[in-house]
Structures are given as C-alpha cells and as structure tokens.
Amino acid sequence: MKRGIVNKIVIISTMIFLIVSANAFAEEEAPTASADLGLVSTYMWRGWKLSEDKIVVQPSMSISHKGLGFNAWSSLSSDPSSGDSASETDFTVSYDTNAGPLGIGIGYIYYDLEQAAPGIEDDFVEDSQEFYLSASYDTILAPSLTLYRDFISFPGYYISLGLGHSIEIADSINLDFSGAFGYYMVDDDSGLQDGLLSASISIPVTEYISLSPSVSYSFPLSDDAEDFLGHSGEVFGGVVLSFSF
Numbered sequence: 001m002k003r004g005i006v007n008k009i010v011i012i013s014t015m016i017f018l019i020v021s022a023n024a025f026a027e028e029e030a031p032t033a034s035a036d037l038g039l040v041s042t043y044m045w046r047g048w049k050l051s052e053d054k055i056v057v058q059p060s061m062s063i064s065h066k067g068l069g070f071n072a073w074s075s076l077s078s079d080p081s082s083g084d085s086a087s088e089t090d091f092t093v094s095y096d097t098n099a100g101p102l103g104i105g106i107g108y109i110y111y112d113l114e115q116a117a118p119g120i121e122d123d124f125v126e127d128s129q130e131f132y133l134s135a136s137y138d139t140i141l142a143p144s145l146t147l148y149r150d151f152i153s154f155p156g157y158y159i160s161l162g163l164g165h166s167i168e169i170a171d172s173i174n175l176d177f178s179g180a181f182g183y184y185m186v187d188d189d190s191g192l193q194d195g196l197l198s199a200s201i202s203i204p205v206t207e208y209i210s211l212s213p214s215v216s217y218s219f220p221l222s223d224d225a226e227d228f229l230g231h232s233g234e235v236f237g238g239v240v241l242s243f244s245f
Helices: 005-024 224-230
Strands: 032-041 056-065 068-077 088-099 102-113 128-137 145-150 156-170 174-185 189-204 207-220 234-243
Touching: 189 224, 207 224
Parallel strands: none
Antiparallel strands: 032 056, 032 234, 056 068, 068 088, 088 102, 102 128, 128 145, 145 156, 156 174, 174 189, 189 207, 207 234
16 A cells, blocks of 8 residues: 655655756746645545545645646545544646647656545555546636546546636635536446536635635435545535645
8 A cells, every 4th residue: 555655755756856947948937836734524436435524634735847846735634643634745746838828738747545444444445546637728617628547556547527717706816616526437437527616715814815605415326426525416525725835
C-alpha cells in the first residue's frame, strides 16, 4: 500500500524541478502559489463515501507557472486513530493552455493511499496513478470534459462532464454553482456512475485570504451504481480557507 518515503521524495522533487525549470525560461513572469485548508463533513470521491461520522481535514498547496502546475493534496481524519476515514495524499502535475475560448489540459496524478476507507481492508488498497486529458469551453455554463485513465491499481477509464456558473452577489463575493457527472469503463463493464451538485460562496477576508463555505449532494446515476456505491445519495458540507500569493 504505502511505497515508502523515498518514493514520495522522488515524486515531489521531480514535480518541483519541473516548475522551477519552467520559471527559468520566463524570468519576467513570477509563478503563482496558493495554499488551502479544507474541512468537510464527509469525504466523497466519484460517488464513493470514504469517511464516516467525523470531520475530515483536507489541506492542499499549489504552484503554477505559464500553464505548468503542481499540487499536493491530503485527506485526513480529524481522529486518525478511529479508522473512520480514508487517509491519502495525492500529487498532481498538470499543464493547461488555451486556444481562444477552448481550454486544453493534461496531467498526471499519484495517489498515495495510506489508510483504507471504512469497511475496506488495508490489504486491498494500493497506491495508484492516473493520467488525464481535459477540454473546456468558455461559454454559458462553462462545460468541460475530462478523461481519466488509471493504469496501476484499477485499470480503466472515468469520464467526467462538468458544468458551472458564477453569480456576483456583492462586491468581490461570488455564489458559485457546479455540477459533475461521471461515467466509468472498466474491463467489459461500463455505465453511468455518479453525479455531484455543489453550491459555494467565495468571501474575501483580505487581499490574499478568502473563505468558501459550501454544500454538496453526491448521488448515483443508475441502479447499478447505487448498488456498488452503497448509497442512494449523500448531502455534505464544508469550508475552505484559501491563501494566495
């Protein structure tokens, strides 16, 4: 399951090297960075409920430069000894560009899974890796389509259709709506998997700090999906404190 601290150091060092290398080619434009601290009532991932009962802590940090980006994200139980939540750290390297209103992205994700979700034995949880391709279009509802390909633990595809809309309700305060709908293809099996509807408010605290409370609803998109996801729908909330610099 856990492949060692050396593996993590190699991954992080490689990702940081890529960001620094990009900076060397464009000294006139400084990289941007951000850090988030999120708290959620339930950890949901592609329709799977990966925590029970207790608050989940989800810190994150990102750095990007001229389209090339690195992100490290973790999900941790507020009571680690309880075993009530999956524990993981994900590392993502991405590159995004655009041609007019069309946005295109490519990325790689390393999932370092340290503890299984409730009801899943640790022996059945392995670190995994994915590549993804994304496309978006700058128009009404901001449609996007992302194709994920896991090539280690769960070889298969996951396709996500995303939609979003933002309304300015006060000076620098936005009400954001988003939806995502997933479809899976694994071996000879495929079908609709999950939907996720979310609403959040972005509230600036200072020039560099913002607070974003949110509420979300995750639900299966078919009877088969309800059977393997193990629920008919989950409502959960959260809040994210963001620092940008």
